[in-house]
Amino acid sequence: MKRLQRAAMLVTLAEKLRDHGSWCGETHIQKGAYLLQELLGIPLELDYCLYKHGPFSFDLSDELTSLRADKIFDQEKQPYPYGPKLKPGEMAQKVRDLSPKTLAKYEQHINFIADNLGDNDVKALERLATALYVTKEGVSGGDVNARATRLHEFKPHVPMDEARQAVERIDRLWQESAMLRAA
Amino acid sequence: MAKEFHELRDPIHVFIRMDSDERNVLNSRPFQRLRHVHQLALTSLVYPGATHKRFEHCLGVMELAGRVYDVITSAGNLHKDVREIIPENDDKKRYWRKALRMAALCHDLGHLPFSHAAEKELLPPDWNHERLTVEIIRSAEMRKIWDAMTPPLKAEDIVKLAVGEKELSKFEQISYTPWESILAEIITGDSFGVDRIDYLLRDSYHAGVAYGKFDHYRLIDTLRILPKKSESAQLLDVEQRSDFTDCETVTLLGIDEGGIHSAEALLLARYFMYTQLYFHHVRRIYDIHLKEFLKAWLPEGGFPVTVENHLEITDNEVTSAFLAASRNISAAGHIPAKRLVQRDHLRLLYQRNPDDIRRNPDAARVIYEAACKEFGPDSVQIDVYRQKSSESPHFPVLKGDGRIVWSDEESEILSSKLPILVIESVYVAQEKLANAQKWLAKKRESLLEVSLEEEI
Numbered sequence: 001m002k003r004l005q006r007a008a009m010l011v012t013l014a015e016k017l018r019d020h021g022s023w024c025g026e027t028h029i030q031k032g033a034y035l036l037q038e039l040l041g042i043p044l045e046l047d048y049c050l051y052k053h054g055p056f057s058f059d060l061s062d063e064l065t066s067l068r069a070d071k072i073f074d075q076e077k078q079p080y081p082y083g084p085k086l087k088p089g090e091m092a093q094k095v096r097d098l099s100p101k102t103l104a105k106y107e108q109h110i111n112f113i114a115d116n117l118g119d120n121d122v123k124a125l126e127r128l129a130t131a132l133y134v135t136k137e138g139v140s141g142g143d144v145n146a147r148a149t150r151l152h153e154f155k156p157h158v159p160m161d162e163a164r165q166a167v168e169r170i171d172r173l174w175q176e177s178a179m180l181r182a183a
Numbered sequence: 184m185a186k187e188f189h190e191l192r193d194p195i196h197v198f199i200r201m202d203s204d205e206r207n208v209l210n211s212r213p214f215q216r217l218r219h220v221h222q223l224a225l226t227s228l229v230y231p232g233a234t235h236k237r238f239e240h241c242l243g244v245m246e247l248a249g250r251v252y253d254v255i256t257s258a259g260n261l262h263k264d265v266r267e268i269i270p271e272n273d274d275k276k277r278y279w280r281k282a283l284r285m286a287a288l289c290h291d292l293g294h295l296p297f298s299h300a301a302e303k304e305l306l307p308p309d310w311n312h313e314r315l316t317v318e319i320i321r322s323a324e325m326r327k328i329w330d331a332m333t334p335p336l337k338a339e340d341i342v343k344l345a346v347g348e349k350e351l352s353k354f355e356q357i358s359y360t361p362w363e364s365i366l367a368e369i370i371t372g373d374s375f376g377v378d379r380i381d382y383l384l385r386d387s388y389h390a391g392v393a394y395g396k397f398d399h400y401r402l403i404d405t406l407r408i409l410p411k412k413s414e415s416a417q418l419l420d421v422e423q424r425s426d427f428t429d430c431e432t433v434t435l436l437g438i439d440e441g442g443i444h445s446a447e448a449l450l451l452a453r454y455f456m457y458t459q460l461y462f463h464h465v466r467r468i469y470d471i472h473l474k475e476f477l478k479a480w481l482p483e484g485g486f487p488v489t490v491e492n493h494l495e496i497t498d499n500e501v502t503s504a505f506l507a508a509s510r511n512i513s514a515a516g517h518i519p520a521k522r523l524v525q526r527d528h529l530r531l532l533y534q535r536n537p538d539d540i541r542r543n544p545d546a547a548r549v550i551y552e553a554a555c556k557e558f559g560p561d562s563v564q565i566d567v568y569r570q571k572s573s574e575s576p577h578f579p580v581l582k583g584d585g586r587i588v589w590s591d592e593e594s595e596i597l598s599s600k601l602p603i604l605v606i607e608s609v610y611v612a613q614e615k616l617a618n619a620q621k622w623l624a625k626k627r628e629s630l631l632e633v634s635l636e637e638e639i
Contacts, residue, residue: 007544050356058349069570098544
């Protein structure tokens, strides 16, 4: 995917997350993009690794800064100790207008992510994205308890029952999104 | 009786004092190699004074790390909500001070010849100079030195502090305690990392570019460890509403409000040094020609990643090679070598600017591709650099009344948003420059017209 096509995807994701009431800080974009790529198979071409709070792409983090330079994204500063929110910038509509085919092809995918993640706080996003990460690792052939244990090993502050719920939720989302992956 | 402490003269910090353990590291083979690695690559081709080396920079970083440690752990400077993260035991405090200074001394051991020049393209995937630094600190050669210290230092502690959580996480599963995070931030921090403080001051001094100066004495004196959990914001609320980039971190490195002007000066110094020195267009194209030469000259087009092979190659070997290649028409990398030696670098044709970006967000790329078609790809180059997220810092400030606020709430200068640096430059061969300029003047309007995507 070309840089401007990806920018159009990301800024549309941000807008839809906000429409669903999301705080829409960098973590929300990070985890949303991770699920777009790894759950729904959209080729955003972002490298993710497991960082402090689950899967994280340093490339995406840098890209979001760069997109602010291009005025495709903008920041809303928040009082201490809150982190900034992200919102579409003055050039957002222009990049969307330049990538109509990409956005038409992936509109439902973005809607799916925004519908399911829009009201999630960062803790829930961390659990969910890490559950997908351990699922993609292929832990014990997909056994729920084994994946929950693995999640808990990575993130000891996530209790086992919440880890299990996150893994089960990923399995549900995987089933519900089967049509989108096939599209 | 042998001296316990040793002094080195330094143009930036006047005296750098080190103990015998630190001197043993200085005398080690990996550290002595840094005498032969330029801090600013080929910048001396543009700024003749900029010939300083990683060696003295690392000494400076060690000196500053020790000063910062002493300030932020001083009893009178400790915020009541952060005391629990500081080791209570004096032996532990001494251990961590020593580990911090050692990490600062070693933080650049993995630099390739000519420092940063294109390491992403010249190393295997997932390798960078930080990972090489880690390999060297863990090497048998360095472990012997760590084990012989009093008390012995753990290589893993030095690794964590030298490289920082962000970089280490890129190639290892790792977790940091809040104390380790703060110590790593002293060296690698986005806002007040002593690596940056030293390189701005040192590069400015050697290049003769006054923009890099600021009152680092005042700045360091006002640094504080500040809590994330302020009385005005319940942690639960932060966790539920905010963003991980700013929540859940127990502490951050910030400043007392008395240091806000020196912090402003630091951030402005950094901005101007980037625009005036680090991103000087001629310096950047020399980096590109050096990369072209290295890709052609190095076996398999890249640097080795074993510690032994890494230690064997410095700027001296590379310089010797490109001087020879520039004289031998059949040598690998002859053309870029000649460009370096004969100052026959490509010339600037186009630079990104706000007006063009508003019309076409991909302006530089469009012009580059059209120029390649017109003048041939061997005669045209594009240079792209986009500021990293870590280079857009904001930090907490402790107010006189005990409140903590973000720096951009406290400072009008910092809230006015320094531009995010993006470099997009198109270069063309000197002999084609005049024609290229005429071509661009004629074609510019049509090139900047945007077109809808043709493919997904």
